[in-house]
Amino acid sequence: MTDFKALMVEKKQDHTVNKQIRTLSLDDLPDGEVLVNVHYSSVNYKDGMAVLDNSPVVGEYPMVPGIDLSGVVEESNDARFTKGDYVIVTSYELGTSHFGGFAEYARVPADWVVPLPENLGLKEAMIYGTAGFTAALSVIRLEEEGVMPEKGTVLVTGATGGVGSMAVAMLDQLGYTVAASTGKQAEHDYLKRIGADQVLPREELQPEKIRPIDKRRWAGVVDPVGGETLAYALSTLEYGGTAAVSGLTGGTKVPTTVYPFIIRGANLVGIDSVYCPMERRKQVWDRLSKDLNVTDMLETIASEVTLDELPDTLEQILQAKVRGRKIVRL
Numbered sequence: 001m002t003d004f005k006a007l008m009v010e011k012k013q014d015h016t017v018n019k020q021i022r023t024l025s026l027d028d029l030p031d032g033e034v035l036v037n038v039h040y041s042s043v044n045y046k047d048g049m050a051v052l053d054n055s056p057v058v059g060e061y062p063m064v065p066g067i068d069l070s071g072v073v074e075e076s077n078d079a080r081f082t083k084g085d086y087v088i089v090t091s092y093e094l095g096t097s098h099f100g101g102f103a104e105y106a107r108v109p110a111d112w113v114v115p116l117p118e119n120l121g122l123k124e125a126m127i128y129g130t131a132g133f134t135a136a137l138s139v140i141r142l143e144e145e146g147v148m149p150e151k152g153t154v155l156v157t158g159a160t161g162g163v164g165s166m167a168v169a170m171l172d173q174l175g176y177t178v179a180a181s182t183g184k185q186a187e188h189d190y191l192k193r194i195g196a197d198q199v200l201p202r203e204e205l206q207p208e209k210i211r212p213i214d215k216r217r218w219a220g221v222v223d224p225v226g227g228e229t230l231a232y233a234l235s236t237l238e239y240g241g242t243a244a245v246s247g248l249t250g251g252t253k254v255p256t257t258v259y260p261f262i263i264r265g266a267n268l269v270g271i272d273s274v275y276c277p278m279e280r281r282k283q284v285w286d287r288l289s290k291d292l293n294v295t296d297m298l299e300t301i302a303s304e305v306t307l308d309e310l311p312d313t314l315e316q317i318l319q320a321k322v323r324g325r326k327i328v329r330l
């Protein structure tokens, strides 16, 4: 019987949670057609939320968190996959209601499994992970709404985070002029290195009073922050500009008005990586293996943590203390 290590979150009697490295056996894994020998996982903001005492994302306990994994198929009862296939699994219920990627093995439904595209390694795939996938989906949605490099500057909020860093690098690679906003004073050079043309302090996007419409500044916005930042970004979009919203680190309430939409023809598009349909999912990973593959930037953006270091990293990501991407080598 194969024993392996996993980070496990367990609910204690006082309703707080305990996160510890445990030894599990394959029998402990949930049902699913595909058993994956996990090589890499990655740390996303949602993984931080999964280890909170009153987690808004975990459906049941005990849970192995980790919304991302890449690895090699060990066993498959589904004709689409065979032993030895290189695969990626992200989102769905992984790491929230179904044991996830912070473990050396995972058993998952075949419908969640994406074959690793050619030109992408298992490690690279996790440097992107859900954050890179979400950044790519945001960039693709901007393109689909007609935001092309010649239309003007694209703003990326929360720019030193996972989604933000990836979006900055991808937009720069595609030839866009990128304005990156951050709350981290010490990371302006980092943002310039990964492709920002201009770095803005976070406060500039959170003025005391947000006007219904203000001076036009951006043709497009990639926004993993939400809240007042999104309200300001909408009020400063160019005519016909588009904001792609994916996150909530700055809050869930958006104090905006109808004016950006009815006076500037602004578009607000929502980005969902969790239940993104499989056909679309494969297209996004294909782009990530081709023109959105920011190969030269990956070493600057990512660093590795071990399973033992994970609990600390998960606390740091919720405090906005993580820069770029952290990947987990299993």
Ligand SMILES: NC(=O)c1ccc[n+]([C@@H]2O[C@H](COP(=O)([O-])OP(=O)(O)OC[C@H]3O[C@@H](n4cnc5c(N)ncnc54)[C@H](OP(=O)(O)O)[C@@H]3O)[C@@H](O)[C@H]2O)c1
Residues within 6 Å of the ligand: 043, 044, 045, 046, 130, 131, 134, 157, 158, 159, 160, 161, 162, 163, 164, 181, 182, 183, 184, 202, 224, 225, 229, 245, 246, 247, 248, 249, 250, 251, 271, 272, 273, 274, 317, 318, 320, 321, 322, 324
């Ligand atoms: N819709 C989807 O499918 C999807 C997929 C992935 C992620 N998300 C969401 O997107 C967000 C970012 O995820 P991530 O994994 O990139 O997280 P992350 O690496 O922690 O990045 C978040 C960044 O947001 C900024 N930030 C934090 N607190 C803030 C505040 N109070 N006001 C303004 N900015 C703040 C920080 O960047 P600076 O210090 O540079 O400002 C931080 O690094 C999360 O809300 C996550 O749940 C959604």
